[in-house]
Amino acid sequence: MSTIDNGVNVQALLDARDVLAxxxxxxxxxxxxxxxxxxxxxSTVTIQDFFGLGEEQSHNDEHVFDADHPEIFAAxxxxxxxxEYLLVGLASCLTAxxxxxxxxxxxxxxxxxxxxxxxxxxxxxxxxxxxxRNGFNDIKVTFTIDADASRQEIEALVAQSQKRxxxxxxxxxxxxxxxxxx
Amino acid sequence: MSTIDNGVNVQALLDARDVLAxxxxxxxxxxxxxxxxxxxxxSTVTIQDFFGLGEEQSHNDEHVFDADHPEIFAAxxxxxxxxEYLLVGLASCLTAxxxxxxxxxxxxxxxxxxxxxxxxxxxxxxxxxxxxRNGFNDIKVTFTIDADASRQEIEALVAQSQKRxxxxxxxxxxxxxxxxxx
Numbered sequence: 001m002s003t004i005d006n007g008v009n010v011q012a013l014l015d016a017r018d019v020l021a022x023x024x025x026x027x028x029x030x031x032x033x034x035x036x037x038x039x040x041x042x043s044t045v046t047i048q049d050f051f052g053l054g055e056e057q058s059h060n061d062e063h064v065f066d067a068d069h070p071e072i073f074a075a076x077x078x079x080x081x082x083x084e085y086l087l088v089g090l091a092s093c094l095t096a097x098x099x100x101x102x103x104x105x106x107x108x109x110x111x112x113x114x115x116x117x118x119x120x121x122x123x124x125x126x127x128x129x130x131x132x133r134n135g136f137n138d139i140k141v142t143f144t145i146d147a148d149a150s151r152q153e154i155e156a157l158v159a160q161s162q163k164r165x166x167x168x169x170x171x172x173x174x175x176x177x178x179x180x181x182x
Numbered sequence: 183m184s185t186i187d188n189g190v191n192v193q194a195l196l197d198a199r200d201v202l203a204x205x206x207x208x209x210x211x212x213x214x215x216x217x218x219x220x221x222x223x224x225s226t227v228t229i230q231d232f233f234g235l236g237e238e239q240s241h242n243d244e245h246v247f248d249a250d251h252p253e254i255f256a257a258x259x260x261x262x263x264x265x266e267y268l269l270v271g272l273a274s275c276l277t278a279x280x281x282x283x284x285x286x287x288x289x290x291x292x293x294x295x296x297x298x299x300x301x302x303x304x305x306x307x308x309x310x311x312x313x314x315r316n317g318f319n320d321i322k323v324t325f326t327i328d329a330d331a332s333r334q335e336i337e338a339l340v341a342q343s344q345k346r347x348x349x350x351x352x353x354x355x356x357x358x359x360x361x362x363x364x
Contacts, residue, residue: 033262092249170317
């Protein structure tokens with residue numbers, strides 16, 4: 001549709017949309033993680049396999065992530081805190097959306113950067129105040145985008161990315177989580 | 183309180199609770215991430231600094247995470263997908279809670295492992311079906327725990343961890359997210 005190139009294969013996504021419209025069972029994905037407690041509040045989480053398009057799939061590589069608490073909580077700081085991983089997911093999901101929508105709209109991106117800030121009253125998790133929630137109070141994302149487009153077009157890219165973002169939805173709306181002991 | 187050692191300094195956490203009960207402003211944390219678009223749907227997200235206890239804080243190291251989409255979405259698979267980062271946060275937060283509660287209750291842990299599965303109908307993000315949500319349909323976490331405790335005590339550890347988990351709350355309840363262009 002144009003000579004712009006953000007590196008996103010939009011045609012493949014449009015083709016997938018057509019195929020999955022007629023094959024809803026193929027659109028049912030299961031993402032997986034396995035975790036292992038190391039010591040203290042330090043754990044490692046591994047991600048590689050998932051299910052989708054009707055069969056087992058795999059990332060090319062195994063990815064292992066460390067989570068811990070910082071030293072100000074008398075912990076070993078061997079990784080970022082668990083709640084910070086939500087900010088990683090949010091920033092990257094919105095960024096991927098911006099690149100995809102820009103490609104679809106023929107807008108060449110030069111740079112897309114964001115800062116994400118999650119406000120958190122830790123009295124909730126410490127059990128100090130039952131009115132303080134355990135999670136974030138709120139999150140603010142600020143994008144700085146350099147592209148061959150007007151400010152209005154850039155704002156529309158960001159808005160459309162939000163509208164189709166898996167992580168934005170997962171954080172702004174409730175999801176049922178079941179926790180069991182094997 | 184006992185000779186068990188899960189590596190969690192519970193006394194420091196109890197002391198922090200007492201201090202923060204009288205100093206709510208010190209309990210206001212801001213966790214931060216910065217992201218940079220690389221190409222296609224591949225981005226990198228960096229985490230190091232945060233704010234808490236009334237001043238700027240920092241992890242000992244800078245942590246950089248790659249996010250991308252898998253090759254079945256015609257992407258380069260240079261990292262896990264953004265939504266998988268939510269599973270990393272959930273597994274590690276619940277695990278940290280189990281270790282902390284076990285320490286407080288005098289229960290020696292030997293191993294704590296989990297598998298996390300997030301079901302996701304990708305027709306939402308592709309815009310195939312407006313009834314399909316963008317995020318997870320639901321998430322299931324299964325813990326396998328070896329500890330000097332009865333099954334009932336182990337189930338109580340997991341339940342208490344859920345009750346005080348920042349990430350469990352952030353995923354099961356809505357959080358306001360504001361997205362702006364600088």
